[in-house]
Amino acid sequence: MKRNKPKYKQIIDAAVIVIAENGYHQAQVSKIAKQAGVADGTIYLYFKNKEDILISLFKEKMSLFVDKIEEVIAGKQTVSEKLLVMIENHCKILSDDHHLAIVTQLELRQSNKEIRLKINDVLKGYLKLIDTILVSGVESGEFSANLDVRLARQMIFGTLDEMVTTWVMNEQKYDLTAQVPTIHKLLLQGCGGRNTISLGG
Amino acid sequence: MKRNKPKYKQIIDAAVIVIAENGYHQAQVSKIAKQAGVADGTIYLYFKNKEDILISLFKEKMSLFVDKIEEVIAGKQTVSEKLLVMIENHCKILSDDHHLAIVTQLELRQSNKEIRLKINDVLKGYLKLIDTILVSGVESGEFSANLDVRLARQMIFGTLDEMVTTWVMNEQKYDLTAQVPTIHKLLLQGCGGRNTISLGG
Amino acid sequence: MKRNKPKYKQIIDAAVIVIAENGYHQAQVSKIAKQAGVADGTIYLYFKNKEDILISLFKEKMSLFVDKIEEVIAGKQTVSEKLLVMIENHCKILSDDHHLAIVTQLELRQSNKEIRLKINDVLKGYLKLIDTILVSGVESGEFSANLDVRLARQMIFGTLDEMVTTWVMNEQKYDLTAQVPTIHKLLLQGCGGRNTISLGG
Amino acid sequence: MKRNKPKYKQIIDAAVIVIAENGYHQAQVSKIAKQAGVADGTIYLYFKNKEDILISLFKEKMSLFVDKIEEVIAGKQTVSEKLLVMIENHCKILSDDHHLAIVTQLELRQSNKEIRLKINDVLKGYLKLIDTILVSGVESGEFSANLDVRLARQMIFGTLDEMVTTWVMNEQKYDLTAQVPTIHKLLLQGCGGRNTISLGG
DNA sequence: TATGAATGAGGATTCATTCAT
């Protein structure tokens, strides 16, 4: 659809706010339209249906994730460092946008199976990025040659996801980014790697 | 409610099947009643409302989890073995009951926030069990004294949950239990432990 | 039905209490049974259905009304006196039984048209009693020969009913019987009669 | 709500017809919508809920009562005349709209206590109007200075209400307005007034 | 493009009544 028109992004941003503040099941199209400052019918000039808003929302935000993380790991040499900046940025992006954190960790998961499958398709881009990091670790010898990349990636993503969800469920009361070094160490060890961050031993 | 009456369990089992086969939002009370072989009104002799069915379902099934795993880890000495049987049983219980796996990993997460909070309360019993295993590892010296138990537990649960969800989303096409040794190794390493399973190196 | 059995009256009295305390639409058969100290099914050994309880209740209580008032007017000579003791007793019976007042003035009127028509049949006995008083006044010359007995009776019953309903709606906060002399004067005047009560002028 | 929109009145009129013809408990929202020629959901653009339809219905119709009667008594000098035109119009409005008569005298009284209390609030406007007439009679000397206005009003309203209800229960088989002069005389006498209508003696 | 009034399908829950014991 017309993704470059200002109203496209306007509606997506409105959706994030409305879903975060009202919850998934109370985020009616009319509320999103009101928040975006447009009429209900206008929504349907930019999105096929409500489901399309949610998928598009996830796509837009997830691409920010992937772009940002691709950018920061490009400058890193060791897999330990790559993993660290990935974890850092994962936590930072969600830490900086409380609404987005609520929407991705809690609310969007209440959508039905069909939507969740489509969201998972979008997520695959991020999962591939993690795979890339892991493969680079195997190739450089930092990780064992027989590391099960698929399972290791499930461990990394599952751990990060659980960590962020717990933080959101605890109403974001503590500093998520403070946990980054510890979780980095756990995951790196899990993959059989050694810490090569400047301060590490 | 009347938890010992056969109809109580009969209705819960019917709910698992109906939700797994129709999806959360298509699991009408009348469908559950029909599957259970009782009248719609009979449901309300055993449950306060539909929400109560879902919470009770989760409680009943989760207590199977906790009871079973408490039982099997009791006979194990090393934390490596405890972790292994926990992972084994986590995967086995869900592997053996495809309907239950769909319900816990996909469908029940579509419930509204209120229900999810109550489900999370129930889940805490399982999380505490994981903590207990981790603490025993710290105390025995198998894990480092400064292991962050909270984060390690988030890693373990997040990893298992992601692994099972991925398997369910792939329509349970491969053997989940085959992944147990590999994931055990990853998680054990993550926590800084050494494999003390007989066959391990 | 078995009107002499103790449980018959037991159930009717329970119904009065339950309806008065819970309101017509919250007076379920199961509540009445519980209040009466019998099982739900037992109700149906004494009454055909719920409607039958309500009609029977009204019949029983209304016959108290008619019997009592027939008794007291028998000893009175003038129509003024007859009217007075009728009004006195009408107010007294309802004043003495707060539950009954709530049930007859407010709750029973919420029943459907069918039940209300049957209740009206029962009420006719009372209306005929008023007619008898009025006719005696016409025959004795105390009232004009061309008094419209039917309309005069509607005035008397309508006035008493409105007076008692207003009192019940005001939560029975004032003394209903204190209004008896005044309302007696208004109604007697309305019918064209003169006050022949000892204290009257 | 949007009281000036034609659909507002359209729905209220439909409700009167549906309730009169089907009875209070058989007046489903879908029936009212069908009668009004709108979709079920449209009802909720104009009314908060079903209860709101009933209260609004009563408000609209009762204001016709009050407005009309205020208008006609304004041109009358004596309290006897004022009372007469009030009774005339009370009977005429209900006589002219058989559906409305059924709804106000029989069906709306089946509503639950909450709705009835709100209806009673609306009714107070009419009762105050009767009080105004009575007070004007006291002030002009047509009624005794010690007339109990409150009880006299209860007599007047109770009598009219009983008269109309009896007429409705008898399926409106006779001419209600033919009773106006007689009931006027009874009530006027009751209040201690003299007939000053041109034809009266 | 933009509007917003109108649409209409769909489901949890209550409670009078029955009947096997």
Place this chain on the structure above:
DNA sequence: TATGAATGAATCCTCATTCAT
């Protein structure tokens, strides 16, 4: 007589989507 577990019909309201303007 007495019980009480089981039955099952019946309805208000929400909200994604459309379409005439």
